[in-house]
Amino acid sequence: MLLLASILAIETSKSAQAATTASQTLTATLAAMKKVSTNGGNTSSTINPDTGNLVTSFTPGFRIETNTTAAQTLDLSGTCTGATVQQAIYDRGGTRYIVLANTTVVPTDLAIADCKAAVPVDTQNANAISYQVTEPTNIAGLAYVWTAPSKWVATLTKKGKTDTSLTVPSGVAAAGTYSGDDEVGSYVAIVTLAFNP
């Protein structure tokens, strides 16, 4: 009888020790946010037919959004279209330029290349016209470095929203890139800002 009572006591003790609480940990991982969107600015202008001057500045704007202050890099570059898609931004003597290509009468790739040459010859670059580009502005948390041959690399160390833009100021065409051989039409380049993976 005593043994049976002991056994019953032990069994009773076991049910008194069972867990009355259980927990599960929920975890959602938020990775780094990398977002670039267009942010206005002027993207339309005219070219003075007599001089080749760009009448109104271009100021394509972008907004960068991220959720980390860890350094990230982005590329700011441009393209234009001849027979094939070409890099539009180039350096000459420490000054940056952008080639606008006629979309009505498409230039040859050679014409675009001639705009970028050390001494462009206007009879060799019909329907492609170059204009000077202002260096993009460094701000706190966003620093640009020109990276040959055709882009800026920006280092971003600021979380939240960062606004930036590129300026192609109104003014004269690059020497040797505008002439009567440049036909009527729409002269175009595409400016792109992209996170590096």
Added chain:
Amino acid sequence: MEGKILIILLLILLSSPSVLAATTASQTITATLAIRKQVVDNGGNLKAKIIPTTGNLDTALTPAFKITTNTNAALNLDLGAFCDGQTTQNAVYDRAGSRLIILANTTVLPTDAAINNCKAALSTPALNANAISFPIVEPSDIPGQLTYSYNFALNIWNATLTHKGNTYTNLVIPAAAPLIGTFSDEDLDGYYLATVTLAFNP
């Protein structure tokens, strides 16, 4: 059910924003280039002497122009000249299929009537003092690029340009005798002038 704990798990899926958000953005910049219509002087000989004893022009006058456009679409230009009497007059005219130009004395201005007398079927020297007419060579066509036709109503040349880039043209007043009846000792010494103009229309 005793002892059974029903656990409802609420899973909140937070997708990584980098998967949904665009990491690239592009802006297209566009500059429109309209038709270029440009005419500039392009030299040539603009000075000559009139030989006092004969009235002959001693050197050909060859005013020249450069036309620049950026299209092969047909564009119209007008080539003409004017001179000054009491008022500004058309200096170019036709007589029997030949074109002539009047040079008017700027030191002693001719009358408008004197200029008109140069243009008359029969010019009389006593009636056209200080205005002298000289023959003009028809401006030359450039095949496939520039074509001239004389406008008898306006006494100008109408030109049709179908060449992009640069096109060069001129007008020639050859070293030659003046038109009979337009030179005499009634024509006083001075500078005899006409202004030749080439202009897009419009």
